[in-house]
Amino acid sequence: MISELDSCKVGYVVGIRYRKTFTIADNLGAIVDNILQSKNSKFKAKVFPYIQHTNREEDVLWSFDNKNGAQNKLTINTSNFVLDIQNLEALPFKEGIDAFNITILKNIMHDYSIGHIDRLGFVNRYILKDKDIIEKFVSGTVGRGFSDVNDINLQFSKRIPIMTALVKENVNDYDNVIVNIIKKNNVDELFLSVDYQHYYSPMLEKASQIDYNRFIDNAEKYINTHIVGFLNNTYGDEKSV
Numbered sequence: 001m002i003s004e005l006d007s008c009k010v011g012y013v014v015g016i017r018y019r020k021t022f023t024i025a026d027n028l029g030a031i032v033d034n035i036l037q038s039k040n041s042k043f044k045a046k047v048f049p050y051i052q053h054t055n056r057e058e059d060v061l062w063s064f065d066n067k068n069g070a071q072n073k074l075t076i077n078t079s080n081f082v083l084d085i086q087n088l089e090a091l092p093f094k095e096g097i098d099a100f101n102i103t104i105l106k107n108i109m110h111d112y113s114i115g116h117i118d119r120l121g122f123v124n125r126y127i128l129k130d131k132d133i134i135e136k137f138v139s140g141t142v143g144r145g146f147s148d149v150n151d152i153n154l155q156f157s158k159r160i161p162i163m164t165a166l167v168k169e170n171v172n173d174y175d176n177v178i179v180n181i182i183k184k185n186n187v188d189e190l191f192l193s194v195d196y197q198h199y200y201s202p203m204l205e206k207a208s209q210i211d212y213n214r215f216i217d218n219a220e221k222y223i224n225t226h227i228v229g230f231l232n233n234t235y236g237d238e239k240s241v
Contacts, residue, residue: 015082019116042099
């Protein structure tokens with residue numbers, strides 16, 4: 001039985017999508033400098049020592065850990081800012097989540113008037129090594145219909161209505177969660193990712209309107225209750241409350 005997932009976390013992603021704006025392309029160099037050189041930034045060259053200029057509309061700040069192959073990235077383009085962390089030692093979860101809010105949402109998006117925000121997204125990645133969960137995931141997913149199955153990739157999504165859309169006129173915001181569970185052949189572990197998204201309808205005019213901390217809290221609460229409950233109820237020995 002799984003009591004919590006935090007100790008199984010191996011990476012996280014947080015990102016924001018907005019209507020395509022060439023303000024980013026026109027100021028890409030200055031934006032990168034601001035991110036890397038601002039006084040209290042957590043995204044300094046120590047975390048992202050390399051810059052990949054993929055095209056006129058996108059830069060990727062990145063690092064690579066030769067020991068475990070983990071790569072950290074901060075992607076900046078005309079439609080998205082995305083922080084993708086695989087090496088938690090380089091940028092621990094709480095630091096990275098808070099830094100994205102302060103550096104990207106409050107500073108960069110404010111200073112360059114980036115608005116018309118469509119979506120906010122948050123992904124947690126986990127490696128599960130509970131043998132009972134693994135065995136029951138395999139048997140419970142493919143049953144007895146197939147033997148010697150090599151790989152299993154289970155994905156499902158769920159739309160979650162939110163209160164503001166129910167009580168406010170002309171607000172149709174909603175949350176969406178995408179769950180992906182992967183079992184690779186000859187690997188005694190499960191890879192789990194939970195992608196929690198908030199869609200804004202209508203779009204938000206500016207980043208200052210985002211209740212970022214509430215969004216992260218809602219995502220974490222959903223994972224710690226519904227996802228943990230799903231794993232235990234479906235694949236565990238005991239039923240979760």
